[in-house]
Each structure stands twice: as C-alpha cells, then as structure tokens.
Amino acid sequence: MRHGYASFxxxxxxxxxxxxRTLAAAYHLFxxxxxxxxxxxxxxxxxEPLFGTWKNVTMTALEAAAAALVEQRLALSxxxxxxxxxxxxxxxxxxxxxxxxxxxNGWRYHxxxxxxxxxxxxxxxxxxxxxxxxxxxxxxxxERTLQWVKQYLLAKGSRQMLAEALYQExxxxxxxxxxxxxxxxxxxxxxxVRIGWTMEQIAAHLQKDALYVxxxxxxxxxxxxxxxxxxxxxxxxxxxSGLTPAVLTQSAQKTYEWLRKGKTVEDIAKLRRLKRSTIxxxxxxxAANVPGFSIAPFVDDEKAAAxxxxxxxLRTRKLKEIREALDGKVSYFEIRLVLAKEVGRWTS
Amino acid sequence: xxxxxxxxxxxxxxxxxxxxxxxxxxxxxAGRDVLAMLPTGSGKSLCYQLPAYLLxxxxxxxxxxxxxxxxxxxxxxxxxxxxxxxxxxxxxAEEKWQALASLxxxxxIYASPEMLQSAKFLTALRRVCIxxxxxxxxHCISQWGYDFRPDFLKLGEIRRTLGAPPCLALTATxxxxxxxxxxxxxxxxxxxxxxxxVDRPNIALRVEHxxxxxxKAARLADYAKRLEGPGIIYFxxxxxxxEMARRLExxxxxxxxxxxxxxxxEQRLLVQQQFFYGQLDIVCCTSAFGMGVNKENVRFVxxxxxxxxxxxxxxxxxxxxxxGAPSLAVLFYADGDRAIxxxxxxxxxxxxxxxxxxxxxxxxxxxxxxxxxxxETAGFTDIQKRLLAxxxxxxxxxxxxxxxxEAKERLYGKMAAAIEARRxxxxxxxxxxxxxxxxxxxxxxxxxxxxxxxxTDRRNVCCDRCGLSLDxxxxxxxxxxxxxxxxxxxxxxxxFFGGGRTNEAAK
Numbered sequence: 001m002r003h004g005y006a007s008f009x010x011x012x013x014x015x016x017x018x019x020x021r022t023l024a025a026a027y028h029l030f031x032x033x034x035x036x037x038x039x040x041x042x043x044x045x046x047x048e049p050l051f052g053t054w055k056n057v058t059m060t061a062l063e064a065a066a067a068a069l070v071e072q073r074l075a076l077s078x079x080x081x082x083x084x085x086x087x088x089x090x091x092x093x094x095x096x097x098x099x100x101x102x103x104x105n106g107w108r109y110h111x112x113x114x115x116x117x118x119x120x121x122x123x124x125x126x127x128x129x130x131x132x133x134x135x136x137x138x139x140x141x142x143e144r145t146l147q148w149v150k151q152y153l154l155a156k157g158s159r160q161m162l163a164e165a166l167y168q169e170x171x172x173x174x175x176x177x178x179x180x181x182x183x184x185x186x187x188x189x190x191x192x193v194r195i196g197w198t199m200e201q202i203a204a205h206l207q208k209d210a211l212y213v214x215x216x217x218x219x220x221x222x223x224x225x226x227x228x229x230x231x232x233x234x235x236x237x238x239x240x241s242g243l244t245p246a247v248l249t250q251s252a253q254k255t256y257e258w259l260r261k262g263k264t265v266e267d268i269a270k271l272r273r274l275k276r277s278t279i280x281x282x283x284x285x286x287a288a289n290v291p292g293f294s295i296a297p298f299v300d301d302e303k304a305a306a307x308x309x310x311x312x313x314l315r316t317r318k319l320k321e322i323r324e325a326l327d328g329k330v331s332y333f334e335i336r337l338v339l340a341k342e343v344g345r346w347t348s
Numbered sequence: 349x350x351x352x353x354x355x356x357x358x359x360x361x362x363x364x365x366x367x368x369x370x371x372x373x374x375x376x377x378a379g380r381d382v383l384a385m386l387p388t389g390s391g392k393s394l395c396y397q398l399p400a401y402l403l404x405x406x407x408x409x410x411x412x413x414x415x416x417x418x419x420x421x422x423x424x425x426x427x428x429x430x431x432x433x434x435x436x437x438x439x440x441a442e443e444k445w446q447a448l449a450s451l452x453x454x455x456x457i458y459a460s461p462e463m464l465q466s467a468k469f470l471t472a473l474r475r476v477c478i479x480x481x482x483x484x485x486x487h488c489i490s491q492w493g494y495d496f497r498p499d500f501l502k503l504g505e506i507r508r509t510l511g512a513p514p515c516l517a518l519t520a521t522x523x524x525x526x527x528x529x530x531x532x533x534x535x536x537x538x539x540x541x542x543x544x545x546v547d548r549p550n551i552a553l554r555v556e557h558x559x560x561x562x563x564k565a566a567r568l569a570d571y572a573k574r575l576e577g578p579g580i581i582y583f584x585x586x587x588x589x590x591e592m593a594r595r596l597e598x599x600x601x602x603x604x605x606x607x608x609x610x611x612x613x614e615q616r617l618l619v620q621q622q623f624f625y626g627q628l629d630i631v632c633c634t635s636a637f638g639m640g641v642n643k644e645n646v647r648f649v650x651x652x653x654x655x656x657x658x659x660x661x662x663x664x665x666x667x668x669x670x671x672g673a674p675s676l677a678v679l680f681y682a683d684g685d686r687a688i689x690x691x692x693x694x695x696x697x698x699x700x701x702x703x704x705x706x707x708x709x710x711x712x713x714x715x716x717x718x719x720x721x722x723x724e725t726a727g728f729t730d731i732q733k734r735l736l737a738x739x740x741x742x743x744x745x746x747x748x749x750x751x752x753x754e755a756k757e758r759l760y761g762k763m764a765a766a767i768e769a770r771r772x773x774x775x776x777x778x779x780x781x782x783x784x785x786x787x788x789x790x791x792x793x794x795x796x797x798x799x800x801x802x803x804t805d806r807r808n809v810c811c812d813r814c815g816l817s818l819d820x821x822x823x824x825x826x827x828x829x830x831x832x833x834x835x836x837x838x839x840x841x842x843x844f845f846g847g848g849r850t851n852e853a854a855k
Contacts, residue, residue, distance in 0.1 A: 124843065128843045131845065131846055132846050137422055137426065141418050141422070141613070164844070167840060167841070167843075183836045185836075186840055187839070193843070194627070194843075198605070198615045201605065
C-alpha cells in the first residue's frame with residue numbers, strides 16, 4: 001500500500017469533518033473519548049462506525065498520517081491542525097473506498113468487543129483442547145471471562161456437540177465476509193494445535209499494514225456481534241449475554257431516570273452533586289440517543305426553528321457560527337439539543 | 349515413603365525433590381521462619397505449595413508482579429487446585445469484595461503489596477487462619493536489592509497485624525546485605541537460612557567484545573543463526589528489541605517475535621505462549637519478559653545490552669537450561685554500553701536541580717498530605733514517584749507539623765543525600781558488572797563471589813576465560829520451517845476435529 005492505512009482512516013474523517021474539526025477531534029473519536037463533544041461529533045459527522053475503534057492511537061500517529069496526505073497532495077492544511085481533502089485526495093479516497101471495513105460499528109460495540117472476543121477465543125481454545133484431549137494454559141487471564149466460560153461450558157453438557165455447533169456457526173459467519181478477513185480472523189484464534197497469531201505476525205504474513213489487519217479483524221468481530229443481536233447466530237448470541245451495549249452512558253442513564261420522575265436540570269445537578277453543565281451534557285446525549293425524547297421542555301419551539309434554519313442556511317454544525325448568526329439569543333445548550341435531535345432524524 | 353514425598357507425588361506428580369525443596373519444606377512445616385535463596389528455575393514455589401497441603405488454614409503469598417501471580421494461579425489451577433485466589437489491582441472490585449466473605453475456604457491466597465494496604469482486605473485476612481506468610485521475590489524488600497519495591501517495606505508490619513504467622517521469604521538473588529535487610533524488615537530474627545549457590549553449572553558463560561553497536565548486531569545475528577534454540581535475547585530498549593526481531597527474521601534465522609511492556613496484554617500473552625509451545629525459536633525482549641515463563645528447554649540467553657548489575661544478569665540468564673541440559677549465555681559488549689546501562693539505571697533518580705525545584709514549589713505552611721499530593725502532580729515517572737515517596741516517608745518523622753521555609757530546606761537536604769547515596773550505590777553495582785565484563789579470570793568464580801560464595805570444584809564446561817568451545821551449542825539440523833498456513837476453512841477444521849478424520853466437510 002502506498003499510503004498507510006492510518007492515512008486512509010484519517011482521510012475518511014477529514015472528508016466528514018469538512019474542515020470543521022481539528023486532528024484532535026479525530027484523535028478523540030478513535031480513542032473513544034466519552035465527552036459530550038466527541039459523542040456528538042461522531043453523530044453529527046456520521047463517524048459512529050469509527051468511534052473507539054483505535055484505542056491506542058497517538059497524536060503523533062495521526063500527525064504523521066496527515067503529513068503523508070499533505071505530502072502526496074491529497075490533503076491541504078487550512079489552518080492549524082485542520083485539513084481538507086483536495087480534489088485529487090477525493091478521487092484517491094473514492095477509489096479506495098472498498099478498504100473501509102463495512103461492518104464496523106464502534107459506536108455500538110467498542111465497549112463490549114474486548115470481552116466478547118475474550119469469551120469467543122477462550123471457548124474456542126477450550127473446546128479445541130477438549131476435542132484433542134490436551135491440557136492447556138488459557139489464552140485469557142481475565143477472571144471474569146474465565147468464570148463466565150467455565151459456567152457456560154458446565155451448563156452446556158456435550159462438548160462434542162458444542163464444538164460442532166461452534167464450527168458450523170463460525171464457518172457460516174466467515175463465509176459472509178471476504179476471504180482475507182476470514183483468514184485474518186481464523187489466524188487470531190487459538191486452538192490445541194496453534195496459539196493464535198499476533199496482529200503483527202498476520203500483517204507480516206499477508207504483507208499488509210498492521211493497522212489494516214487490526215481493522216479487518218474488528219470488522220469481522222462487529223459483524224459477528226451484529227448477527228448475534230439480529231438473532232441469526234444463536235451461539236454467538238449466548239456469548240453476547242450481558243454484553244449488549246447500553247444506549248446511554250451510565251451517568252446519563254441516571255440523569256434520564258430523574259428526568260422521567262419530573263426533576264429539572266437544576267434539581268438533578270443538586271441531587272447528584274454534579275455541575276449543571278454535566279447534566280446538560282447528559283440531556284444532549286439523551287436527546288441524541290433516545291428516540292421520542294422531547295426537547296420541548298428545554299428549548300421553546302420558536303428558538304428551535306431558528307436554530308434549525310440557521311444551521312441549514314449556513315451549512316454548518318459549528319456552534320459558535322450558529323450562535324453568532326442568531327445574535328447570541330440562544331445558548332450553546334439549546335443549539336446542541338436541536339442539532340442532536342436533527343442528526344437523529346437524518347440518520348434514522 | 350514418608351508423608352512429604354507421598355504428598356509430592358500425589359499433588360505434584362514428582363517422584364523426588366530438587367535440591368533445597370525438602371529442607372525448606374521441612375523447616376516450614378516445623379513452624380520456623382525461613383529465608384530461602386534458591387537459584388532461578390529450581391522450583392522455588394514448591395517450597396510453599398507443598399507445605400500448603402499439610403498445614404491447616406490458608407497460605408498467604410505476597411508477590412510483586414501481577415503477571416507472576418497470574419502464572420502461579422494458572423499453574424495451580426491447571427493441576428486441579430480449585431482453592432486458589434489472587435487479589436490485585438486488575439481484579440474487578442465487585443468480585444474482590446465478594447470473595448472476601450469466603451476467604452477462609454481458599455488454600456492459596458495470592459496478594460499484591462498494594463492490596464495489603466487496604467484496611468478492608470486486612471480485616472478479612474485477620475479472620476482467616478494464615479498458617480504461612482510467604483514473600484516471593486523477597487529481594488524487592490531491600491533498597492539494595494536489584495528490583496527495589498518500596499511497597500514491600502510494609503510487609504513486616506502487615507505480618508505483625510496478621511498475628512505474625514510463620515514466614516517464608518523466597519528469592520533467587522540476594523547477596524548477604526540484601527539477606528540481612530529481608531530478615532530485619534520481615535522481623536524474622538532467628539530464621540533458618542537455606543542459601544543455595546547462584547551458580548548454574550549447566551549454563552556456560554561468554555562475553556563478546558565488539559567494536560560498535562552495528563558490529564554487535566551483526567555478531568549477535570551470527571550467533572542467533574548458528575545456535576541451537578530456543579533462545580531469549582535481552583535488550584534494554586523496546587525499539588532495539590523490535591528492530592532486531594525484524595532483522596533476524598529477514599536473515600532467515602527462524603521464527604522470531606518481540607516482547608515488551610508497550611504491547612497490549614493479549615499480544616504479550618500470545619507471544620509468551622507461542623514461545624512456550626515451540627511456535628517460536630527466539631524472543632527479542634526487554635526485561636519485562638521472563639518472570640513466570642516456565643520453559644524448561646531454553647538453550648541460550650543473549651544480552652545485546654548489559655544489565656546494570658550482576659543480580660539482574662544472573663536472574664535473566666537463569667531462564668536458560670532449567671531442564672539441566674547444556675545451555676549458553678553470551679553478553680555482547682561495545683564501548684558506550686556502560687553509559688547506556690547507567691542512564692537506564694539512574695532514570696529513577698531526580699537530578700539535584702529537579703529536586704530543588706520541586707522542593708521550592710512545595711506550599712509553605714502546608715501539612716504532610718500536601719507534600720504527598722505535590723508528588724502526584726509533579727509529572728515524575730511512576731518509578732521516580734515510588735522512590736521519592738519512600739524517601740519522603742522515611743523523613744516524615746523528622747518533620748514538623750507543617751512546612752516552614754527552613755523545613756523545606758532540611759527536607760531538600762535529606763532527600764538529596766538519599767538520592768545521592770542511591771546513585772553512588774548504583775554506580776558501584778554498575779562498576780561491578782563492568783568489571784565482570786572485562787574480567788581476565790574465570791567468570792563463574794567472579795559471579796559466585798559477588799554473592800559471597802566460593803566455587804568448590806572446577807566445571808568441565810565453564811566460561812570463555814577457562815576455555816569454551818561453541819561446538820556443542822550449535823544447531824545440528826536445520827530449524828524446522830514454520831508450519832505452512834492453510835486455507836482458513838482447513839485451519840478451522842483442524843481446530844475442532846483434529847487429526848485422524850479427513851476433512852470432507854471443508855472441501
């Protein structure tokens with residue numbers, strides 16, 4: 001690959017940001033920062049698939065990726081740490097679009113994914129070793145997973161049938177992804193005859209970028225989790241038990257419960273001994289994520305209409321510009337609420 | 349057959365003891381305090397695991413590293429032991445508190461030193477009959493041990509809190525002054541000492557003097573190519589470990605991977621297990637690799653950078669030849685390596701300027717808590733903080749209730765002196781290592797002398813100074829090719845249905 005996969009992923013973000021966010025926003029998006037700003041960004045710019053999918057990303061890596069794009073004249077630096085794709089960049093990106101992992105859903109799965117993978121790989125290793133009649137050292141050290149897998153296998157009875165079922169289900173799931181993705185995923189698995197390969201080992205074997213391999217792997221994992229949730233992969237659904245992602249962060253969930261009991265933002269801030277602004281963040285998160293949540297108690301209809309009109313006229317999602325256009329008569333909280341709702345409508 | 353041997357056979361499946369094991373276990377069972385220094389790879393953990401089956405109550409084991417603890421727990425479980433639990437920071441809080449209620453039912457309770465700081469945990473422990481208090485890697489107690497962990501200093505007090513159960517301190521590398529420190533800190537005067545030689549007769553020693561770093565790299569690659577594996581190669585930096593792994597792989601040396609603390613937990617465990625199960629020939633690593641790697645047949649340990657002291661070197665080369673078969677340790681040295689080792693060793697020490705600056709900024713009139721808080725926010729590395737906290741706690745008693753300008757000055761003076769003393773000690777240790785590298789006489793003799801021993805008899809195979817031929821260590825046959833990767837369907841079939849059956853369904 002002439003351009004590293006990091007450049008490709010970054011280009012995807014830059015296209016969506018359209019000059020309205022800096023590299024820092026991409027950094028927070030990939031690392032999965034739970035701030036109101038990042039949560040909203042990923043919605044507004046429809047970057048949910050990438051949310052929290054590159055946890056150990058560094059600013060240095062993104063700067064290098066951006067520099068590579070600029071050097072190839074695929075992107076331009078407008079101002080400090082803000083980049084936009086050039087026409088050539090646009091063309092290049094569209095030509096590579098197939099590289100985007102299309103099942104990726106970081107927004108929904110980034111939290112559940114590590115535990116799900118631990119369960120899946122440990123069950124695979126355990127069943128494989130039972131079939132071979134070998135003792136083994138578990139490939140996972142997480143006490144929660146060890147306990148869970150033990151309980152699961154004890155409850156299941158016949159190991160032979162379970163191995164058969166897991167095999168059949170994996171074959172069926174992997175047939176639905178690309179040959180390459182299926183190969184990557186299989187190499188990551190540990191069995192009685194082979195300890196799983198590291199991302200780098202697979203990358204060296206395939207002569208591909210390690211980051212690319214990592215995203216391909218994650219792509220398969222998210223696909224499997226989605227199939228499980230859709231009821232099309234019964235054993236995977238069992239592995240998902242207790243891991244189904246919550247729509248709201250824990251803290252926002254609490255705020256939501258108080259709101260439903262009729263408390264105001266002020267009341268809740270006092271009750272929970274949190275800053276007003278924190279509770280406001282929660283309300284915005286709820287507005288963006290809970291269908292049917294009404295923002296009427298927080299923004300009056302006239303203001304909401306004005307904000308919508310300004311956002312559309314200016315073709316921007318920059319809070320500051322919208323507020324200035326309305327002569328500062330609306331608060332940032334109100335703008336964020338309206339935009340959160342809007343995005344909900346566009347994407348659903 | 350006596351009861352000890354019977355239990356050894358029943359619980360562990362061994363027919364006989366390795367040197368030292370029986371002697372230590374007998375003293376432990378007699379309720380004595382014991383300090384045991386047994387060389388790496390000699391089966392130290394059996395010294396408490398065996399008595400645990402003959403004692404009433406639980407055995408508490410304090411261990412410095414989470415990964416080490418996990419390895420032990422995992423090995424016990426694999427043997428079928430269910431009554432084992434580990435408490436450390438990586439455990440889920442909820443789980444921990446649940447287990448506390450039923451602590452007494454566990455035969456083995458592993459704990460990290462920081463868990464033992466928790467009042468809740470200690471209260472729960474006090475309700476349990478602790479029949480033996482084990483301190484693993486006990487050299488971590490001593491400021492003069494090569495892996496000093498200030499957390500360990502409180503273990504003496506904790507032991508008293510728990511009613512002073514009999515104590516077993518285990519280490520592989522403790523020179524006499526460190527042994528004294530261990531005994532004093534743990535309050536085990538009158539302890540029986542079982543000190544076995546650090547010498548590992550089956551490991552031949554060699555130093556390669558090279559003209560430059562590149563020369564080192566080239567010669568190391570030669571060795572790696574010629575020597576019978578599997579082997580471990582130590583580096584003092586992550587970058588070099590990665591770089592060399594790549595170079596060796598390119599030169600067709602075999603299946604090579606790297607390992608260091610910068611990798612995520614899963615990738616680290618994969619490399620460790622690949623090595624254990626023979627999927628890898630060589631691991632290029634930092635000192636993060638090794639503790640808990642129970643591989644019997646490691647044939648060589650190479651050092652691309654020299655460690656900062658002999659104790660660390662002994663510990664690392666001790667990972668070779670646990671099966672007793674002839675093995676080789678080679679250290680590659682070039683000018684400038686001493687400076688690298690010194691920089692690494694002294695990274696934990698603040699410079700006088702940094703220390704003065706920090707002391708100057710301490711809020712005047714504030715109390716002790718403010719000093720500790722200032723330590724947290726100063727932007728020091730973890731290891732610097734750990735050491736400073738230790739020095740500070742030592743000075744706490746000499747401090748007045750709140751900080752005056754004068755008290756700040758005094759604090760600076762004392763801290764600077766403590767840091768300087770540590771710097772001098774580190775230089776002395778490095779000097780000792782450096783002298784060993786440049787030795788013209790027997791290396792084995794010098795090595796054991798550093799631990800206060802003498803060699804009693806001459807070995808047939810010893811070191812480059814006594815004459816050492818590499819013939820016996822070279823690879824007789826070509827290294828096996830990595831197993832070819834097959835189509836993923838076949839890989840998956842192998843995983844669940846294994847040999848014997850033909851792969852009809854996958855076709």
